[in-house]
Each structure stands twice: as structure tokens, then as C-alpha cells.
Amino acid sequence: MKKVLYRHLFSKVLGLTLLLFSTSFYAQEEAEAATDVATEETADAAGGDPAKGKQLFNQNCAACHALERKMTGPALVNVEARLAEDEGLDKEWIYAWIKNSPAVISSGDAYANKIYAEYNQAAMTPFPTLSNQDIDDILAYTAAPPPAPAAATAATSAGGDTTGSSSGISNEMILGALALVFALLVIMLILVNKTLRRIAEANGVVLEQEKEKRLPLWKAFVQNQFLVLVSVVFLLLASAYFAYGWMMQVGIDQGYAPVQPIHFSHKIHAGDNNVDCKYCHSSARVSKTSGIPSLNVCMNCHKSIYEYAGNPEGPSAEDLANGYTNEFYTGEIKKLYKAVGWDEENQSYTGDSQPVEWVRIHQLPDFAYFNHSQHVSVAGVECQTCHGPVEEMEIVEQFAPLTMGWCINCHRETNVKVKGNAYYEAIHEELSKKYGVEELTAAMMGGLECGKCHY
Template identity: 90%
Template sequence: MKKVLYRHLFSKVLGLTLLLFSTSFYAQEETEAAADVATEETTDATGGDPVNGKQLFNQNCAACHSLDRKMTGPALANVETRLAEDEGLDKEWIYSWVKNSPAMISSGDSYANKIYAEYNQAAMTPFPTLSNEDIDDILAYTAAPPPAPAAAAATAAAGGEATGASSGISNEMILGALALVFGLLVIMLILVNKTLRRIAEANGVVLEQEKEKRLPIWKAFVQNQFLVLVTVIFLLLGSAYFAYGYLMQVGVDQGYAPVQPIHFSHKIHAGDNNVDCKYCHSSARVSKTSGIPSLNVCMNCHKSIYEYTGNPEGPSAEDLAAGHTNEFYTGEIKKLYKAVGWDEENQSYTGETQPVEWVRIHNLPDFAYFNHSQHVSVAGVECQTCHGPVEEMEIVEQYSPLTMGWCINCHRETNVKVEGNEYYTAIHEELSKKYGVEKLTAAMMGGLECGKCHY
């Protein structure tokens, strides 16, 4: 009997697959062991905890200090060693400075006054609530070496490692093994099919018989007049339906999400950091339009926030797929600096500015009138009512259709907030006396009149 070669191929591939699985599992255990050793070595030799120090640094120091660059205050990398070697100052001096810097300056301390004069005579904010142990932790963090780039790159590339590789085997390895097994099954089925066909032909079995000649389907369709009539009517109705739908969407830009010259993530600002919408769009309270924030509003925060460090949980799979890494967001901050003419090194403006050509997203027709202050300040309408969950949007899009019918339905169905709103008190009292209404809508106050929005 002739040997079947694909059996040997299957056994070899199966052995290779098992070898790859065992190798990946061993490598995963080695990585976890190395991570455990690194975790055990996080305690600083001086007794400080750099992990806790990083948290304290971000909460108390990061607004004015960086580890490796000058900001509102000096860089703090290896600050304890530098002060000891260059100025002869011990840790007790650091304790006193952090807890009450103005007192150190008033006492005439030479180095305290030197720092005070160098940084625009602005005394550092005292932190009397920080204990000596807390300051030791912060110093341990400033003295700790930065994380290895390879480890950071591996964390970003893994993305969902914690959810998909709890067994020690990566998702890519599992999918590769499944694809290999599927390919082997396909090859085996093809070989079995060929073998069965050869056996059937050898025994004189006819596999395919000549089909009877039939009338082509298009000729049979043309000869059936009733079917032709029904098809024509169906096509005419369908065409009219799609033509009506297309014409009704003219001027409706729902879902429009243009790319801006500087990428601004509402998800990070309004979502992760809980920045109020009206902090940037302040004119929405008192003006017809919400306004485009000037760049000096951005610089209120980004004078100190010069790079994006991301969430402690790491970037999401969606951010990684879109290329929204920490380096990407930091590059967008550099675009902001270039536009306003901000010199990072000297912490000052150069006067060389560049306009930012923002792309407008929401644009009502010129014949339609809408007042933001009437809705935001008087009616108390939340921004998300019209603009959707902006705090979840990486790229802002037009959430609502903004059509006339959409506005009219809102005026008909939404109850006006009368309680504690003096603007509507008199109107509600008069309507209650005349018509006995308990709920008040914009439609009851003439909100459906054409002249309210078109005049």
C-alpha cells in the first residue's frame, strides 16, 4: 500500500505546535518572575517608597515641577543628591523647605533666597501636611531611574494582555495555532475528496450527469407579464422612497466629525479630567453662540502640563488602534505651544504666533435663530442634551440632526424648569390662572411660532 505523506506532515506540524506552546508558556513565566523581582526592588535604599512617592509627586508637585526639565520651579531629578553635593544641604533642610518655604526665606537662608530670586520671587506653596516619610517617598521617586523604554513599549503593544493572556499564552499564539489546525483540516479534506473521486471513477460511478436544457431565466421572466408589472411597480416605489430620503438629508450633517488642525480630545478633558464645558465655552452662558475658546484658555493649564502621561490603566485598545498614544498627545501640545509662541525652555512668550484654523462642526442655517444663553442660563438645559455625551468623544461629532422638526419636538415635549427660575415665574402664574396648567413647555409660551426662530 502506498504511504500517505500528509500523515507525516500532520504529525510534524502537531509536534511543532506543541513546542511553540511550551516555549511561550516558559517565556511568560520568566517574564512574570522578572516582574516580581523588579517589584520587590522598588523600595529605595534610603527607606523611601518610590511607588507611593510617584503618587504624592503627581498630587502635590507635578503642577510646578518636572523631573527632567525646568518649569515654574526647578527640575527635581536627584534633587537630594544635587543639594548635598553642590550646596552641602542635608535632608532636614529639604523637610523645612517643603513644609514652610516662606519661613525659610524670611529667616535669611542663603540658598532659599537664591531660589526665591531665581524663580521670579514666587515662594513655593507650603505643604505642612506632608510628613517626613512622605517627603522621603517623594525623594525616592525623584532618585529612582526612569522605566526602561522596552518595558513601556511592551506594555503599550500588549494592550489587552491582562484580559487575554491570563493563562500565560498570548492571544496571537492561540490564534496562530487555531489557524494552523484549520489549514491542516482543509488540506486533509481536499485529499480525502480526491481519493474518493478516484475510487468512484475506478468503479464506473458517474458523478455528474448532463443537465437538461432549460429556458434561460431572463427569457422566462420577460414572458411572464404579471411578474414584470409587479417588478416595475416595486422599483418605482423603491426609487421614490430613496429619492425622498436623500432629499430630506440635504443640509443635515448629523455624524459630521472633521479632523482639526490640533487634535483636542474631549474624552480626556471633559471626561477623564472633568473639565466643565462652560470653562472653555464660557460665552454660552451670556451669548447667542458658545464661542471657540481662545488659546490662552488652553495655556492656563498647559503652561505646566507639557506632556501627556496617560491614565494609570494605560491606553485603551481603541486609542492604540487609532494611534492615540502618549507621544501623539504630547505632540499636539507642542503644536499649541507653536501657535501661541510659547518658549518651553525659558517659560515665556516669544510673540511669534500662528492662527489655528479650526473646522466648524455645528452650523445652523443663517435664517434660523438660536440663543445659547436662553437655553443654558435661563432654561438650564445641559450641554449633552443637544451635543450628546461629549465627555466620551475622542473626536467631537454633530450628535443631533439639528433639524426644525427636532427642535419643535423638544419645545413640545420638554417641561420648562419653573422651580427657582424667576424668569418663568410670572408666565407660569398667568398660564396657571387662565388655563389651569401644571406643566409648562416652550410650545405653551409661543415656542412654535415661526417668528421665534425665523425673523
């Protein structure tokens, strides 16, 4: 029997694959160890831990300060070195300023009063709970800020995963080796198949038998009159059903999710940051309509939040696929600044504002009356009852059909909250006797009367 050369080739490729796996794993461990050593050396050189300093900076300083730009307070990149070089101030002065800035100002310190006058005579909030080591960590972070995450973002966008970015070449080699092994297996199967066919033909084995001739399927269907009649009746009924369903959807915009001129992520605001719906839509508590919040409401937060730092857990694969990166959200904040006329550099309004043409999503017919305050303030209905889980929506869409039948079903199934409401308590006893129930629904209290909604 002849020796099959591809067996030896397969063994060699398998060995090469294992070697590549072990080499890439060792290289990755070496890279991680080098990174850890570099981080420790940076922390020792700066006299603090930049990683801890970043956390403390975000918790205590980020609301008013940024590293590279002026905000409510001055930029803090290399602040320790700049104060020592320009003003001759040591670290003890920084300790005193951070822990109790009003006291430093009151002492008559020249530089403290200069900063106080430059920033609208607003003293910095004291942080007496921060220890000297905490301040050292913050200064270490400002002295050696981490590099911009552009490379990491690019790697994530390209591959969907940032793990193993330092060993990308090794991964490509491994994938190539696996592809080669798979190709060899396919070739082996093809050769084995041909060999078995030759052996079968040599021994007179018939591999395929001639199929019996039979009537084509469509001819058999046409010749069966009963089957044709049943099929025609079924198609007519199905067509009528789908035509009725299509006509009943006219004027219903459930699932409508238009693109807005400025992208607003309810998932980030109402979900990740737990912003109450009625903070922006405040008129929903006292008015018929929920109202569109003015851009000044947005600026209450975005005077200080000028860029999107991202979710601590990192962007999801779905967000990356849709282009929802940190840079995208930061660009939308810039659109807000342009519309409201906000000068980032001088932290002031220019007066050159532009209207934002928001696209309306929920639209009831003109002949239907709906009062938000009656449902939100009186009935205590949650926003999600009608608008769905907006805290999970990146782009808001119409969640409910908002049809007459949908509203009537809600009135029939929703119990009225009578506790603490003198108006409802006065008539609750009589209506309970009339209907013989303990809980009253909106329908029992006139919620199905035509004039309630069609005035």
C-alpha cells in the same frame, strides 16, 4: 493495509506544539520574576519605593515640577544627589523644605532664599502631611525615573497588546506550529476526499447527475408580463422615495466632523478630566453665541501640563489604530505653545503669537435666531441635548440635524421650569387653566410663534 506516514507526522507536530507552549510559559514566568527582583533591589538601594514615589509625585509635585525640565519649579531628577554634591545639603534639609518651605526661608537659609528669589519669590506649598518615608519614596523615584515608554508604545502599536512582549519569539514559534498543524489537517482532508472518490468510481457509484436543462432566469422574468409590471412600479416608487429623501437632506450637516488645525479631544478634557463645558465656552451663559475660547483659557492649565501622560488604563486599540498616542497629543500641545507664543524653557510669553483658524461645526441659517443664554441660563438645557455626548467624542461632530422640525419638536416636548422664576410663576396659573395642564411646554408659552426665531 499500508501505514499512513502523515499520522505519525501529525503526532510529532502536536507534541512539538505542546513543548513550545510550556517552554514559552516558563520563560515568561522567569522574566517576570527577574523584573520583580530588580524592582525590589532598586527600591532597597534608593532607600524608598520608586513605584509609591511615582504615585506621590503625581499627586503632590507634578503640577509644578517635572523630572527632566524646568516648570513652575526646578527639575527634580536626581535632586537629592545634586543638592548633596553642589550645595552640601543632606536629606534632613529636604525633609524640612518639603514640609515647611516658608519656615526654612524665614530662617535665613542661603540656598532656600536663592531658590525663593530665582522663582519669582513664590514659596513652595508646604506639605506637612508627607512623612519622611513618603519623601524617601519620592526621592527614590526622582533618583531612578522609569525609562521612556517608547519600546512599550512601539510594541503596542505593532501588536495591539503589550502582554507577552518579552516572549515575542516564542509566540511566533507557537503560531508557526499551529499553522503547520492546520496545513497538515487540510492535506489529510484532501487525501481522504480523493480516496473516497476513487472507491466510489471503482464500485460504479455516480457522484454527479446531469442537471436538467431549464429556461434561464432572465428569460423567464421577461416572459412574465405581470412580474415585469410590478417590478417597474416598485422601482419607480423606490426611486421617488430616495430622491425625496436626498433632497430633504440638502443643507443638513448632521455628522459633520472637520479636522481642526490643533487637535482638541473633548473625550480627554470633558470626559476623562470632567472639565465643565461652560469653563471654556463661558459666553454661552450670558450671550447669544457660545463663543470660541481664547488660547489663554487653554494656557490656564497647559502652562504646567506640557505633555500628555496618557490614560492610566492605557490607550485603547481604537485610539492606537487612529494614531492617538501620547506622543501625538504632546505634539498638539506644542502647536498650542507655538500659536500663543509660549517659551517652555523660560516659562514666559514671547509676544510672537499666531492666529488659529478653527473650522466652525454648528452653523444655523442667517434667518434663524437662537440665543444660547436663554436656553442655558434660563431654561437650564444641558449642552448634550443639542450637541450630543461631547464628553465621548474624540473629534466633535454635529450631533443633531438642527432643522426647524427638530427645534419645534423640542419646544412641544420640553416642560418649562417655572419654579424659582418670578416671571414664569406670574403667568403659569392662567396658562395652566387655559390648557388644562399642570406642566407647561415651551410651545404653550409661544415657542411656536414665527417671530420667535424668524425676526
